[in-house]
Amino acid sequence: MSVEGSQLAEVLRAHGLRVTAQRQLVLDAVRDLGHATAERVHEAICGKVTGVNITTVYRTLDLLESLGLIAHTHLSHGAPVYHxxxxxxxxxxxxxxxxxxxxxxxxxxxxxxxxxxxxRGFLLDVGHVALFGICASCEKANL
Structure with a gap:
């Protein structure tokens, strides 16, 4: 479910939660960045406003994920990315x-x-999968 603006407010209120500027900023940053770590989301927010700390970003990401608005995945050995x-x-x-x-x-x-x-009688769930390789741009640059 892709949620923005007034839809975010509806989902939060349906769960008895308040709409805050920080929650909207985090959701907007995740949407705008596509796939980003919590640190990258924090950087994007700090580029727009001051006073939002990294702890608030982590808590908000957890909340938005628990509400089904965002998801995270592990694309490497590093921090998870949110989308x-x-x-x-x-x-x-x-x-x-x-x-x-x-x-x-x-x-x-x-x-x-x-x-x-x-x-095998195995039911494969391909919810989120990461495949690693070389993109066309990088491959073309090495010719």
């Missing part, structure tokens, strides 16, 4: 060289999903 939650999962394509993150539909795993179910 808007969607109705469907997606596959992250992460470039080893430049760190760019792209998304593709999990349907790319349909054949594997069917095969695992038929051969």
């Amino acid at each position: 808007l939650a969607g109705n469907r999962g997606h596959v992250h394509l992460v470039c080893h060289r430049c760190g760019a993150v792209d998304e593709i539909d999990p349907e790319v795993f349909d054949g594997l999903r069917r095969s695992l179910e038929q051969q």
Whole structure:
């Protein structure tokens, strides 16, 4: 579910929570950045306003995730990255060289999903998957 503005207010109020500027700022930063660590979200907010500390960002990210507004994933051995939650999962394509993150539909795993179910009785859940490689831009730069 992608949530902005008045929709954020509705979700928060439905859970008995107040709408605060910090909550909106964190959600906006996650939306604008696409995939970002808590530290990167904090930097983006501090570029707009002062007085929002990193602890507030972490707490707000946890709250927004518990409400189903955002999700996190681990794209490497580092800190988790946050992005808007969607109705469907997606596959992250992460470039080893430049760190760019792209998304593709999990349907790319349909054949594997069917095969695992038929051969092993295993139901594959491709909610969030990270695949690592080299993006087209980096590959082209090395020619």
